[in-house]
Amino acid sequence: MGSRTALGAAAAALLAGSVALVTVVTDGSGSASPVAAQAACVPAASGSSAVDAGSGEIDGYSGVQLANARTIIDTGKAMGLSVRGQAIGVMTAMGESGLRVLDHGDAAGPDSLGLFQQRGNGAWGSPEDRMDPGTSAADFFKKLQGVQGWAELDPTIAAHRVQRNADPYHYASYWPAATAVVSALEGVNASDIAGGTACPAAGGSGDDLPWGAGPVDATSPDGMFTRECVDFALWRVNQELGSTTFPFKVLNSTFRPDGKPLGSALTWKDGWDARGWPTGKDPEPGAIVWYAPNVGGAGGLGHVAVVKAVNTDGTFLEEGYNGNPAPNDHAYYTRTVRSSTPSAFLYVPARKDFGLAS
Incomplete structure (x- = not known):
């Protein structure tokens, strides 16, 4: 002591x-x-008009990464997810794969595939499903919608309830970048993604x-x-x-x-x-x-x-x-x-x- x-x-x-x-x-x-406390805070900047996923760089992400983010956002919208829910999906894929469709896992999950590193345990469909950005995003969002009170949880906790990884705070450091990407691609205020506040007092x-x-x-x-x-x-x-x-x-x-x-x-x-x-x-x-x-x-x-x-x-x-x-x-x-x-x-x-x- x-x-x-x-x-x-x-x-x-x-x-x-x-x-x-x-x-x-x-x-x-x-x-x-x-x-770090600031990892859960949303960037103060807001997007007044949407940008194209194929142009430039947003918070270090570009090219195919932003194209995959665009797919995650569109999938979430089609399923009725709020912009906050869409950002949780983008954050999770950032933390799992860097917004890339990976054809391999890691030591903790050697059978993991795709944007969300979904396991080959029968819960996430076929390898083809897990390697498809739209299908894998839809499967993630289906499970997110099954988490009670997910919209009121810290984003990293909501993602953890779906992914069940060892560290529930693994995704926290990706939240600012996810809100920046969604804010830019969707042309929405970052505070809207946060649920109305950029950093609670x-x-x-x-x-x-x-x-x-x-x-x-x-x-x-x-x-x-x-x-x-x-x-x-x-x-x-x-x-x-x-x-x-x-x-x-x-x-x-x-x-x-x-x-x-x-x-x-x-x-x-x-x-x-x-x-x-x-x-x-x-x-x-x-x-x-x-x-x-x-x-x-x-x-x-x-x-x-x-x-x-x-x-x-x-x-x-x-x-x-x-x-x-x-x-x-x-x-x-x-x-x-x-x-x-x-x-x-x-x-x-x-x-x-x-x-x-x-």
């Missing part, structure tokens, strides 16, 4: 989270997956902890030790309440109305109870995931994380800090967890119901 020189051993025990939640993972997404997007690249166990602006599980979780709580810059609405020292610190992961449910905030057994996006001591692989101080997305198969996507063994501790991670594994979920009330002073 690192040294605790900033505030002494007693204070460290009060503020620290726990590590090594190694038993709750249900698929291959448990490794740390740092993602509140909420979270991957590894966006402002001091996440700094030292471990310094004192953070929210009063926790930096890069501990509780530090990232309290940052997310502040984001949900619309507080994204210092001074933050909620601090370790001011969260509880009885004057006690919010403290380590061990005491977070007590903190919720003291404030009268709701808790329960069902995951909801944005809720704090609370593990009591020695539950789900947590240590003696428990662990807290955040619900990133809820799946339809009884699992949820968890994000947090300090949830992997060394040397990947004190870093951002995501993992898929069974909904029955945590001890409780701690819900953040709507901003209008939040009673603390600004």
Whole structure:
């Protein structure tokens, strides 16, 4: 857990989270997956008139790549997909093949083919289907439409639900280029592709902890030790309440109305109870995931994380800090967890119901 020189051993025990939640993972997404926050933001530029796919270059893509993007867009439109859905298709093909129809796979999927690197497992048709840009795009979009709430998910998560690759954030870095390509080819505003905003002021997007690249166990602006599980979780709580810059609405020292610190992961449910905030057994996006001591692989101080997305198969996507063994501790991670594994979920009330002073 690192040294605790900033505030002494007693204070460290009060503020620290726990590590090594190694038993709750249900698929291959448990490794740390740092993602720059800006990767999910849409370019500010917008297209006022469509350009031809055969002319010039758009964000590093040209020629046959843009022709394939054009096919993906047209296929999505024919199937009734929104421009955002079309961009998710383009993003996915960028991340899988660089917008090229590949006749080979890789070590993880040697039988993968085509724009979307679809596997030869019977779910994606014949080799000819997978090598055909229009057919492979249609098959991708059919499965995307079957993902519950796909339009409200982060684009990389929506793509991951279809592709089922190991890292759910694999596609995030391709989203800006995908929106630029679709914006240019379709002549639409990039903000329309994003769903109305270029870069949200509140909420979270991957590894966006402002001091996440700094030292471990310094004192953070929210009063926790930096890069501990509780530090990232309290940052997310502040984001949900619309507080994204210092001074933050909620601090370790001011969260509880009885004057006690919010403290380590061990005491977070007590903190919720003291404030009268709701808790329960069902995951909801944005809720704090609370593990009591020695539950789900947590240590003696428990662990807290955040619900990133809820799946339809009884699992949820968890994000947090300090949830992997060394040397990947004190870093951002995501993992898929069974909904029955945590001890409780701690819900953040709507901003209008939040009673603390600004």
